[in-house]
Amino acid sequence: MxxxxxxxxxxxxxxxxxxxxxxxxxxxxxxxxxxxxxxxxRPPGTCFPWEEKVKDLPPIQGDAELVQRVWRNIDALGYMYIWQVLLSF
Structure with missing residues (x-):
């Protein structure tokens, strides 16, 4: 079947x-x-939006804006990787 x-x-x-x-x-x-x-x-180009991810993290002691920027960059790379794999094969 x-x-x-x-x-x-x-x-x-x-x-x-x-x-x-x-x-x-x-x-x-x-x-x-x-x-x-x-x-x-969720916003386009993201797998896990920052607004959802920050709820799972402990309180940020340092520069929260830096952590947010790094998270969004890493998340965007993951999103692009998924689409590249999907379109390549």
Whole structure:
């Protein structure tokens, strides 16, 4: 038996539609609406927004702005890596 995403019913298969479904499943912070649009609950280009991550960290003793900038840079690199792997293979 084939996985459901491989089964082609009477409708035409769309790569972008399937990609949106997989993104929603992997990230967990998107919800796919009935009309096919996605509602994103985080800024574009991020995996874990700073506003959520800072809640998990102990109080910052030093320069909080520096920690925030470093976190956002590292998070953006992770986001780009995921997309590069997805598009390369």
């Amino acid at each position: 084939l996985p459901q995403w491989l089964v082609m019913d009477s409708k035409k298969w769309s790569f972008h539609e399937e990609l949106r479904k997989w993104e929603g499943m992997m990230e967990g912070s998107e919800s796919l609406q009935a009309d096919g649009t996605a509602t994103v609950k």
